[in-house]
Amino acid sequence: MQPGRAIIQFRHCGKDVYCFRVPDLCPACHGPLSFRNLDEAPISIATPLVHGHQQQCVFLLRPTLGTFLRDYDGNADLHVGITNTHGIVYNYNEQGVQRDEVGWEQSISIPLLQPNMFGLMDQWDKYLEEFSATDDWSPSRYEEHRHNCYTYALTFINYILTAEGKHQLDKDEFTEKFVVPRTRRASKYITLYRAIEEGGFYVIDRLDSDTNLL
Known part of the structure; x- marks a missing residue:
């Protein structure tokens, strides 16, 4: 039993995408991934759970x-x-x-x-x-x-x-x-973690995105 994997977040085609690893294609638009600036580039969000x-x-x-x-x-x-x-x-x-x-x-x-x-x-x-x-x-x-x-x-x-x-x-x-x-942070992480486990990724419109999702 492990504390959980880090979640990866990146921005593409007007979406915030959450996953466990960066895919070859964007899960939202299915196009090749390219990041125009550091604001869009993948970042790792560490698990709030510990051993x-x-x-x-x-x-x-x-x-x-x-x-x-x-x-x-x-x-x-x-x-x-x-x-x-x-x-x-x-x-x-x-x-x-x-x-x-x-x-x-x-x-x-x-x-x-x-x-x-x-x-x-x-x-x-x-x-x-x-x-x-x-x-x-x-x-x-x-x-x-x-x-x-x-x-x-x-x-x-x-x-x-x-x-x-x-x-x-x-x-x-x-x-x-x-x-x-x-x-509170752990609850958000757990909800997101389960969504990624179920679907492989989680996508949200940036206009609707909660900047404190994690």
């Missing part, structure tokens, strides 16, 4: 059931977790804290550390393990709507922020600032 087990010290989201590319419909429940420095995903469910080494290969990632925060990264695994070992995250404490995977992840984030002397985030603030922009 979660290759990420260090990040907040991850994935569908509770299935994968983003195959199963996600925009309304399905999401499961969240925090990676340690080895890509093991700590997450909380009705069985307590899980330490997953597989299963997060298609995830949305939100980095939690700045690149220069080496001191905190050195202590990250220790903090995450100690935090996860407390009684707060025992199986008996789990409640689907009030004490769940999101509560676990956000409480750990605030635990780190407090240790660093920084402002804590409530659920609404963290969701709106960090989660919503990434899930």
